[in-house]
Amino acid sequence: MQPNGAIGELEAFRERVRHFLSRSIDSGIACPAFGTIMPPAFGDRARAWQAHCFEHGFAGLHWPRQYGGQGLSRDHTNVWGEECARHDVAPYMNFQGIILAAGAILRFGTEDHKQRYLRPTLSGEILWCQLFSEPDAGSDLASLQTRAEPHSGGWRVTGQKVWTSTAQLAQQAILLARTDPDTPGSRGISFFCVDMDTPGIEVRPLVQMTGDSEFCEVFLDDVQLPPDSLIGPLHGGWKVAMSVLADERSAGRVGAINLERRLAVLAGGVPGDDPVLTDRLMRALTEGGALVQMMIRSDGDLSLGPLTKLAASDFGAVAAELGLDARGPDAMINGEATEPFLYAPGMKLGGGTSEIQRNLIGERLLGLPREPRPRFLPGPPNKGRAP
Numbered sequence: 001m002q003p004n005g006a007i008g009e010l011e012a013f014r015e016r017v018r019h020f021l022s023r024s025i026d027s028g029i030a031c032p033a034f035g036t037i038m039p040p041a042f043g044d045r046a047r048a049w050q051a052h053c054f055e056h057g058f059a060g061l062h063w064p065r066q067y068g069g070q071g072l073s074r075d076h077t078n079v080w081g082e083e084c085a086r087h088d089v090a091p092y093m094n095f096q097g098i099i100l101a102a103g104a105i106l107r108f109g110t111e112d113h114k115q116r117y118l119r120p121t122l123s124g125e126i127l128w129c130q131l132f133s134e135p136d137a138g139s140d141l142a143s144l145q146t147r148a149e150p151h152s153g154g155w156r157v158t159g160q161k162v163w164t165s166t167a168q169l170a171q172q173a174i175l176l177a178r179t180d181p182d183t184p185g186s187r188g189i190s191f192f193c194v195d196m197d198t199p200g201i202e203v204r205p206l207v208q209m210t211g212d213s214e215f216c217e218v219f220l221d222d223v224q225l226p227p228d229s230l231i232g233p234l235h236g237g238w239k240v241a242m243s244v245l246a247d248e249r250s251a252g253r254v255g256a257i258n259l260e261r262r263l264a265v266l267a268g269g270v271p272g273d274d275p276v277l278t279d280r281l282m283r284a285l286t287e288g289g290a291l292v293q294m295m296i297r298s299d300g301d302l303s304l305g306p307l308t309k310l311a312a313s314d315f316g317a318v319a320a321e322l323g324l325d326a327r328g329p330d331a332m333i334n335g336e337a338t339e340p341f342l343y344a345p346g347m348k349l350g351g352g353t354s355e356i357q358r359n360l361i362g363e364r365l366l367g368l369p370r371e372p373r374p375r376f377l378p379g380p381p382n383k384g385r386a387p
């Protein structure tokens, strides 16, 4: 990766990106923005868009060249993200692949992992999903029960995952499983790559209240993994997972541009002749404007991620409800208006719930006393407590 770019050079690059995006929108190849998780209906379009970006040198901008990247700086990646947000275009096909899986592989993978996975992830050949959450391990992820036992030189995995976005489309997964059953909590967990075609994996899509099936239950029954499926140290998967999940909570300048665009759409959709709706709109625009500034100020500072995540998901629910009310009775039969409203509660859960963000803000930003942690049994009190 290059050191961050000089301003003149970055502005020239921004012009190139704008030109590429405008041409791609005109030709119909650009995939419209869809938020963090790709809805399955976008699958083919998003894959074609990822392949097009890769072919034209606009994928993996700060990744090393030997793995299919462009060897540029993180500033270049940020410019790409900002311009995609301005043009309302998806910056990549798959967050779980480009940010989470590749982030883990770039930081903790072997040379063989990098050679095998990074280029096909960038070119759109591999779509990834994230097998972390379980029915009894969401916020308290460190209590996960899926087991990976040594077997024939590799691993045998048994357990159940839930909430797995795009599992029904994915070729590969990143998986957290317990490799040391005697060490409860975060310390006995390892991080794996899993081929989703491996026998013993059953994917059952769940229907959510929007009518879509964006996430799934995934059952793992004696799934055999090869020895080189482990990413990072044995029993050290928590550190790998936490380093990539921190990336999940960053919003920054790209979030601010997205929000500004949404505020403009909201303002245009509220009729000016209704004083109650106008009052609600003014409040929403004021709060939204403050949130835009907060996102800009938090840019590049991962420690502020919980603050923007909490505020953005709260604001998303307020804006979605206002958008719905502004449509009046038409909203009851118009899917386009109801979709954001029905989707908004999920935004307060995915990537860590609002309550968990509040705990993080209290403990890490404000220095308040720590929440009581669950005590795992067996073992002495607090031996394996979640961090």
Ligand SMILES: Cc1cc2nc3c(=O)[nH]c(=O)nc-3n(C[C@H](O)[C@H](O)[C@H](O)COP(=O)(O)OP(=O)(O)OC[C@H]3O[C@@H](n4cnc5c(N)ncnc54)[C@H](O)[C@@H]3O)c2cc1C
Binding pocket: 037, 129, 130, 131, 132, 133, 134, 135, 137, 138, 139, 140, 162, 163, 164, 165, 166, 215, 346, 347, 349, 350, 351, 352, 353, 354, 355, 356, 359, 371
């Ligand atoms: C749209 C969407 C996509 C997702 N995609 C994926 C994915 O691809 N892969 C994946 O692994 N997971 C995924 N998730 C799961 C997500 O990470 C979990 O929903 C989240 O971690 C919360 O876990 P839970 O749903 O089990 O809730 P629980 O942890 O059971 O929480 C239930 C309630 O208790 C509250 N609570 C829990 N602990 C505390 C505490 N210590 N203090 C205060 N309140 C607390 C929570 O805030 C919540 O209100 C997705 C979720 C959503 C909504």
